[in-house]
Amino acid sequence: MKSRSRRYIIGGLIVLAALSYLIYTGMQDAVVYFVTPSELKAQTGTSDRFLRLGGMVVQGSLQKDLKKLTYRFQITDGAQSIPVHFQGIPPDLFAEGKGAVVEGKLDSVGIFQATTIMAKHSEEYSPPAKDHPASRSFVPSKETQRP
Amino acid sequence: MTATIGHASVVIAFLLALWGMIAPIIGSRTGRERFFATTRAAILGQFLLVTLASSSLIYALVTTDFSIKYVAFNTTRATPIYYRVTGLWGALEGSLLLWEWILIIFSGLVAWIYKDRHRELMPWVLMILSTVSAFFLAVIAFASNPFEGVFPVPLDGRGLNPLLEDANMITHPPLLYTGFVGLTVPYAFAMAALIIGKLDEAWIVTTRRWTITAWFFLTMGNLVGAWWSYHVLGWGGYWAWDPVENAAFMPWLPATAFLHSVQVQERRGMLKVWNLSLIIIAFSLTIFGTFLTRSGIISSIHAFSSGPVGTLFLSFLAFILISSFGLLAYRADKLKGRPELDSMVSRESAFLLNNVVLVSALFTIFLGTIFPLISEAVAGVQVSVGAPYFNSVTVPLFLLLVFLMGVGPMIAWRKASWDNLKRNFLWPAVAALTIALFLFIWWIRDFLPLLGFTLSAFVVFSILFDTALAVRARCRIEGEWIGSALVTLARRNQRRYGGLVVHLGIVLIVLGIAGSMSYSIERQATLNVGETLAVGQYKIRFEGLRGSQQPTHYRVQGAFRVFNNGDESGVFSPTLKFFPTQQSPIGRAVFRSTFTEDLYLILSGFSELQQNRATLKVLVRPLVAWIWLGGLVIALGTLVAIWPFKQSAVSE
Numbered sequence: 016m017k018s019r020s021r022r023y024i025i026g027g028l029i030v031l032a033a034l035s036y037l038i039y040t041g042m043q044d045a046v047v048y049f050v051t052p053s054e055l056k057a058q059t060g061t062s063d064r065f066l067r068l069g070g071m072v073v074q075g076s077l078q079k080d081l082k083k084l085t086y087r088f089q090i091t092d093g094a095q096s097i098p099v100h101f102q103g104i105p106p107d108l109f110a111e112g113k114g115a116v117v118e119g120k121l122d123s124v125g126i127f128q129a130t131t132i133m134a135k136h137s138e139e140y141s142p143p144a145k146d147h148p149a150s151r152s153f154v155p156s157k158e159t160q161r162p
Numbered sequence: 163m164t165a166t167i168g169h170a171s172v173v174i175a176f177l178l179a180l181w182g183m184i185a186p187i188i189g190s191r192t193g194r195e196r197f198f199a200t201t202r203a204a205i206l207g208q209f210l211l212v213t214l215a216s217s218s219l220i221y222a223l224v225t226t227d228f229s230i231k232y233v234a235f236n237t238t239r240a241t242p243i244y245y246r247v248t249g250l251w252g253a254l255e256g257s258l259l260l261w262e263w264i265l266i267i268f269s270g271l272v273a274w275i276y277k278d279r280h281r282e283l284m285p286w287v288l289m290i291l292s293t294v295s296a297f298f299l300a301v302i303a304f305a306s307n308p309f310e311g312v313f314p315v316p317l318d319g320r321g322l323n324p325l326l327e328d329a330n331m332i333t334h335p336p337l338l339y340t341g342f343v344g345l346t347v348p349y350a351f352a353m354a355a356l357i358i359g360k361l362d363e364a365w366i367v368t369t370r371r372w373t374i375t376a377w378f379f380l381t382m383g384n385l386v387g388a389w390w391s392y393h394v395l396g397w398g399g400y401w402a403w404d405p406v407e408n409a410a411f412m413p414w415l416p417a418t419a420f421l422h423s424v425q426v427q428e429r430r431g432m433l434k435v436w437n438l439s440l441i442i443i444a445f446s447l448t449i450f451g452t453f454l455t456r457s458g459i460i461s462s463i464h465a466f467s468s469g470p471v472g473t474l475f476l477s478f479l480a481f482i483l484i485s486s487f488g489l490l491a492y493r494a495d496k497l498k499g500r501p502e503l504d505s506m507v508s509r510e511s512a513f514l515l516n517n518v519v520l521v522s523a524l525f526t527i528f529l530g531t532i533f534p535l536i537s538e539a540v541a542g543v544q545v546s547v548g549a550p551y552f553n554s555v556t557v558p559l560f561l562l563l564v565f566l567m568g569v570g571p572m573i574a575w576r577k578a579s580w581d582n583l584k585r586n587f588l589w590p591a592v593a594a595l596t597i598a599l600f601l602f603i604w605w606i607r608d609f610l611p612l613l614g615f616t617l618s619a620f621v622v623f624s625i626l627f628d629t630a631l632a633v634r635a636r637c638r639i640e641g642e643w644i645g646s647a648l649v650t651l652a653r654r655n656q657r658r659y660g661g662l663v664v665h666l667g668i669v670l671i672v673l674g675i676a677g678s679m680s681y682s683i684e685r686q687a688t689l690n691v692g693e694t695l696a697v698g699q700y701k702i703r704f705e706g707l708r709g710s711q712q713p714t715h716y717r718v719q720g721a722f723r724v725f726n727n728g729d730e731s732g733v734f735s736p737t738l739k740f741f742p743t744q745q746s747p748i749g750r751a752v753f754r755s756t757f758t759e760d761l762y763l764i765l766s767g768f769s770e771l772q773q774n775r776a777t778l779k780v781l782v783r784p785l786v787a788w789i790w791l792g793g794l795v796i797a798l799g800t801l802v803a804i805w806p807f808k809q810s811a812v813s814e
Contacts, residue, residue, distance in 0.1 A: 037555045037558065041551040047548055049546065067546065081688045082688055084686060084777070104767070107746035
C-alpha cells in the first residue's frame with residue numbers, strides 16, 4: 016500500500032513537472048506586454064520581445080503604398096510618438112486620428128515593426144490611463160492575427 | 163401587453179422555482195410525500211410559464227413590436243421573418259431567456275421520464291434543477307429583462323449585427339446552450355446522490371444518455387462556431403483561441419473526461435470522488451463561460467454587452483463551487499474508493515491517463531485565458547496571451563490523447579497480458595508505421611504533423627482491426643455475412659461501437675487541424691485589373707469590380723478568374739458589404755473546398771475612385787473539409803451510441 020501511494024505521488028509529480036514545462040515554454044513567446052509610446056520611449060536598449068503598442072494614429076502621418084501593402088505612420092499617446100512600419104492588410108477601422116494597437120517589435124533604429132494592427136471598435140476613444148486599460152477596449156482584427 | 167405577459171410569466175416562474183427549492187426540504191423534514199409531488203408540479207409550471215415568456219418575446223420580434231427595447235435593438239422592419247425569430251438569441255437578454263427555456267424543457271423531461279422511478283433521488287434532482295432555474299429566472303426578471311420597454315417608441319429598429327444574419331448563427335448558440343444545459347442534468351443527479359448519500363453507480367447509469375447527448379451538443383456547438391468563423395467571418399481561420407471560444411470549449415474537456423472515467427466507475431467501482439468532481443467542474447465551467455463573456459473583463463473579438471450580469475454569474479459560480487465541493491467533503495467517508503489499479507498496463511490506467519491529459523489541457527487553457535487578469539491584478543502589468551501559447555501547450559497534450567484513443571478501447575481491463583497487447587496492437591502499429599514511412603519519404607518532413615498523421619493512422623487501424631476480428635468471429639460462429647454481423651455487434655454493444663465511430667470522427671478532425679495548421683499558404687496583394695497573382699499551383703487574375711445596391715446594404719464584388727495548374731476553375735467573387743448601420747464594411751469570402759485543400763479568397767479593399775484596383779488576400783488551406791466531415795461522423799457515432807434499440811436495452 017505504501018509503495019503504491021508513493022507511485023501515484025511520483026506519477027503526479029512527473030505530470031506536474033511536464034505540465035509546468037509546457038506552460039513555461041509556451042508562455043515565453045506568447046505573452047505580449049502592453050505599452051504606451053511614453054513607456055516605450057523610456058525603455059533603454061532594444062529588446063527582442065513582442066509588444067503591443069497602443070495609442071492614436073497621428074493625423075497626417077500615414078503613408079501607404081497599396082502596391083506593396085506597406086503602411087508607415089506614427090502612434091502617439093499625446094506625450095510621445097513612435098514611428099511604426101507595417102506590411103499587410105490593416106483592419107477596416109484603421110485610420111488617422113483613430114485609436115489603434117499594433118503588435119510587433121522595436122527595431123534597432125527605433126522604428127516599431129508591426130506584424131499586426133488592431134483597430135478600436137467603438138467610436139469614442141479615450142487615451143490609455145491606468146484605471147481604464149486601453150488594451151481592453153480594443154478588439155483585435157481577426158484578419159491580421161498571427162497564425 | 164406582450165411585454166407585461168412575458169415579464170409576469172418570468173416573475174411567477176421565479177416564485178415557482180423558489181418553491182421547487184424549498185418543497186423537497188420541507189417534504190423530507192416532515193416526511194410528507196405530497197411536498198415531493200409539488201416540486202414536480204413547480205417544474206412543470208415553470209416549463210409552461212417560461213414557454214409562454216419565450217413565445218411572447220418571439221411574437222414581439224416577429225411582429226416588430228418596437229415598444230420593447232430588445233426588439234428595437236435586434237430587428238428592423240426589413241429583417242426577414244426567420245432572422246426575427248433568431249433575434250431571440252441575438253443579444254444577451256434573449257440568450258439568457260433561451261438558455262432558461264432549454265433548461266426548463268430538460269428539467270420538464272427529467273420530471274416526466276422519471277415520474278415513477280428513483281423515488282429517493284428525484285425530489286433532490288428536481289430541487290437542484292429548480293435552483294439553477296431560479297438563478298436564471300432571477301437574472302432575467304430583475305437584472306437583464308428582455309421585456310424592458312423603450313419610450314418614445316422608435317419608428318424602426320436597429321437590427322441584428324449583420325454578421326449574425328447567417329444560417330450557422332441560427333444553429334450555433336442553441337446547440338451550445340443545449341450542450342451547456344445538458345450538463346446540468348448529470349450534475350443535478352450527482353448532487354442529489356450526494357445529498358441522500360446513496361453513492362452507488364445509479365446516478366451515473368441513469369444519466370448516461372443525458373451526458374452523451376450533452377457532450378454531442380457541446381461538440382456540435384463548438385464545431386458550428388468554428389464553421390461560422392471560417393465561412394462567415396472571412397479571416398480564413400476556424401479557431402483563434404479567443405477567450406470566448408475558450409469559454410465554450412473548456413466545459414467540453416471535463417465532459418469528455420467524465421464520459422470516459424464513469425466507465426471505470428461502472429466497471430470497477432473506482433474514481434468516485436474524481437467523477438463527482440469532474441461533473442461539478444464541467445457544470446461550473448458553463449456558468450464561468452457566461453461570466454467571462456458577459457462581464458467584459460477580458461477583451462475579445464466577440465464584443466458582448468456587459469452589465470451586472472457578469473457579477474451575478476460570478477456569485478452563482480462561487481455558490482456552486484462552495485456548496486458542491488462542500489457536499490462532496492461532507493460525504494467523503496461514503497466515497498472511499500474500492501480496488502486500486504491492478505496494473506499500469508490496463509484499460510483503467512489508459513482511461514486515467516486520458517483524464518489526466520484532458521484535465522491538464524483544461525488547466526492550461528484556463529490559465530492562458532485568465533492570465534491577463536492575474537497579471538494585471540498581481541503585477542499591474544497589462545499583457546495578452548496569444549494563440550502561440552495555446553497551440554504550443556495543447557498540441558502535445560492532444561497528440562497524446564490521439565494515441566490513447568488507439569489504445570484505450572482495445573486494451574484489456576485490470577491487467578493487459580503481453581499476448582493481449584500483441585494481438586490488439588502489433589498489426590495496427592506496423593500499418594501505422596508503414597504509412598509514416600511513406601509519408602516521410604514522399605511528403606512530410608516536419609515532426610509534429612508527421613506524428614499527428616501517424617497516430618491518427620494508428621487509431622484508425624486499431625479500430626478497424628478490432629472490429630474486423632469481432633466480425634470475423636461472428637461470421638465463423640454464427641454463419642452470418644459481414645454486414646449483418648456488423649449490425650448485430652453494434653446493436654449488442656452500441657456504446658462501444660458508437661464510441662469507436664465518434665473516435666473515427668475525432669481522427670478526421672485531427673487530420674484537418676494538423677493539415678491546415680502546418681501547410682497553409684497565405685498571400686496578399688493589391689492587383690490592377692488584368693494582373694495575376696500566383697499562389698501555390700493557383701493563378702488568380704483580377705478582372706474588375708462591380709457595385710450594386712441590395713435591399714439592406716451596398717455590395718461591392720470583385721471578379722477573380724482562378725486557374726488551377728493552368729486549368730480554369732471559374733470566376734470567384736469575394737464581396738464587401740456596406741451596411742448603413744455599421745461603421746465598417748463586412749466581407750464575404752468565397753472559397754472552393756475539396757478534400758485535399760480549400761482555396762479561400764478575401765476582398766480586403768479596393769480603390770474607390772477609379773475602381774481598377776483591389777486588395778486581395780488568398781489562403782490555401784489543406785484538409786479543412788475533413789474537420790466538417792469529422793463532425794458528421796461524430797453525429798453518426800452518437801446516434802449509434804444512444805439510439806433506443808428495443809432489444810439492446812435488455813441485453814445490456
